[in-house]
Structures are given as C-alpha cells and as structure tokens.
Amino acid sequence: xxxxxxxxxxxxxxxxxxxxxxxxxxxxxxxxxxxxxxxxxxxxxxxxxxxxxxxxxxxxxxxxxxxxxxxxxxxxxxxxxxxxxxxxxxxxxxxxxxxxxxxxxxxxxxxxxxxxxxxxxxxxxxxxxxxxxxxxxxxxxxxxxxxxxxxxxxxxxxxxxx
Amino acid sequence: xxxxxxxxxxxxxxxxxxxxxxxxxxxxxxxxxxxxxxxxxxxxxxxxxxxxxxxxxxxxxxxxxxxxxxxxxxxxxxxxxxxxxxxxxxxxx
Ligand code: SF4
Numbered sequence: 351x352x353x354x355x356x357x358x359x360x361x362x363x364x365x366x367x368x369x370x371x372x373x374x375x376x377x378x379x380x381x382x383x384x385x386x387x388x389x390x391x392x393x394x395x396x397x398x399x400x401x402x403x404x405x406x407x408x409x410x411x412x413x414x415x416x417x418x419x420x421x422x423x424x425x426x427x428x429x430x431x432x433x434x435x436x437x438x439x440x441x442x443x444x445x446x447x448x449x450x451x452x453x454x455x456x457x458x459x460x461x462x463x464x465x466x467x468x469x470x471x472x473x474x475x476x477x478x479x480x481x482x483x484x485x486x487x488x489x490x491x492x493x494x495x496x497x498x499x500x501x502x503x504x505x506x507x508x509x510x511x512x
Numbered sequence: 513x514x515x516x517x518x519x520x521x522x523x524x525x526x527x528x529x530x531x532x533x534x535x536x537x538x539x540x541x542x543x544x545x546x547x548x549x550x551x552x553x554x555x556x557x558x559x560x561x562x563x564x565x566x567x568x569x570x571x572x573x574x575x576x577x578x579x580x581x582x583x584x585x586x587x588x589x590x591x592x593x594x595x596x597x598x599x600x601x602x603x604x605x
Contacts, residue, residue, distance in 0.1 A: 456579075
C-alpha cells in the first residue's frame with residue numbers, strides 16, 4: 351500500500367485549485383470526493399512516475415499513457431459536453447456553482463481516439479506551430495514551451511500542427 | 513480468485529470491476545454497502561502480469577471500452593459507470 355499524508359493531499363489540492371481558477375477552470379466543489387482524486391494522483395505519481403488519470407487503467411508505460419496524464423487530452427471536450435471531466439475532478443462553472451448535477455459519463459478515450467498527427471503540409475511559415483493537446487493553446491516557435499502557459503501541461507503534451 | 517467479498521443481502525451475483533484510485537468506483541462500492549447489498553469487487557490496477565491480463569479480457573468482454581467501474585450482475589447484465597438509477601432498478605434497491 352502506498353501511503354500519502356493528508357498534508358500532501360492538501361498542498362496539491364490547493365495548488366490545483368488555484369491553477370484551475372487562474373485559468374478559468376473549476377475543481378469539483380464536493381471537496382471530499384475531489385481530495386480523494388487528488389490523493390489518487392499522488393498515488394499514481396508514486397507508482398508510475400506521472401499523474402495517470404485515477405479513473406482509467408494506466409499501462410504504466412508513459413508513452414502509452416500520455417493522453418491520460420492529468421489533465422488528460424479529453425478533459426475539455428468532456429467539460430463542454432457533460433460539465434465534468436471523466437473523473438469529475440474538473441467541472442464546468444454551472445456544476446461548480448451547484449446549478450447542474452454531475453454523473454458518471456461515457457469514456458471518450460477508445461470510442462473516439464485522437465490521432466497523433468505526424469505529417470505536416472508544406473509550409474513556408476518561419477516557425478512551426480505547436481498545439482497543446484490538453485487545452486488547444488497554440489504557439490509559433492522552434493520548440494513548444496516547457497509548460498503550457500494556460501493549462502500547465504508539460505512540453506511532451508504538445509503536437510506539431512503546421 | 514482475486515475478488516473481495518463484501519457481505520450484505522443477496523440480490524444475485526454482483527461483481528464490480530474497479531480501480532483503487534477511481535472516484536466513481538468508490539461511490540459505487542459505497543452505494544451498495546450503504547444499501548446493504550452483497551457484492552464482490554476487484555481493483556484491476558492492483559493486479560499484475562497474467563492475473564491482470566485475464567481480468568482485463570473479462571472486463572473487455574462485457575465492456576469493450578475497458579472503463580471502470582464495470583458492474584456485472586448474474587453473469588448476464590452489465591452496468592457501466594456509476595449509474596445509480598440503473599443499479600436501483602436492477603438490484604431492486
Ligand atoms: S482531467 Fe479528469 S479525466 Fe482527465 S486525467 Fe484528470 S482527473 Fe482524469
């Protein structure tokens with residue numbers, strides 16, 4: 351069993367909450383449920399080395415799990431369609447304010463796999479354009495940023511678009 | 513077997529394929545417990561090697577998207593996700 355202290359959970363919870371709110375996202379206001387998920391992220395960090403989604407079966411191989419490292423590639427689409435991410439760690443504003451209830455939602459991952467794009471149309475742009483697969487942030491520069499300035503996803507979550 | 517049994521009133525064979533870290537899986541287990549229904553569960557993320565492969569195949573047979581929780585009732589009916597209404601209906605809660 352992996353032990354995680356309440357202090358560690360509290361610290362990450364506060365960090366995620368602040369980052370979410372600064373970027374226009376919301377954590378689930380059911381704090382007991384939410385802190386359970388935060389604890390699960392810490393457990394996954396210890397056993398896999400990265401924040402594998404708590405509600406999905408991780409392979410333990412980072413390259414295979416890239417799309418489900420929290421925040422996952424599917425979060426924003428699920429927020430739009432259902433008002434919550436698959437785990438309900440992140441919710442829409444209406445859900446956060448109690449105007450809408452959240453339930454367990456269908457899995458988007460296999461039903462609608464997102465293809466990794468790896469051939470680029472001929473481009474005469476001076477710089478390649480990179481897209482954050484988590485939030486859609488775009489930037490034109492030689493390499494993607496180390497951390498997405500919007501959603502804090504790491505560099506490895508960017509794909510080249512053009 | 514890898515299943516852990518939780519005692520309660522018998523409403524048929526209730527198997528929960530779960531993940532130890534998943535919030536909806538926890539809610540599902542808690543819901544059945546609160547309503548005193550007997551069930552068995554397995555946390556698939558805690559299994560390794562052949563054991564895990566075997567159980568993963570079992571889940572995929574019922575639920576090809578391999579999502580959790582997958583609840584199988586009487587080897588004949590499958591409920592995907594924490595669907596309180598469906599569970600109430602099927603288990604007569
Ligand atoms: S955003 Fe939600 S669904 Fe996606 S990995 Fe994080 S907790 Fe899981």
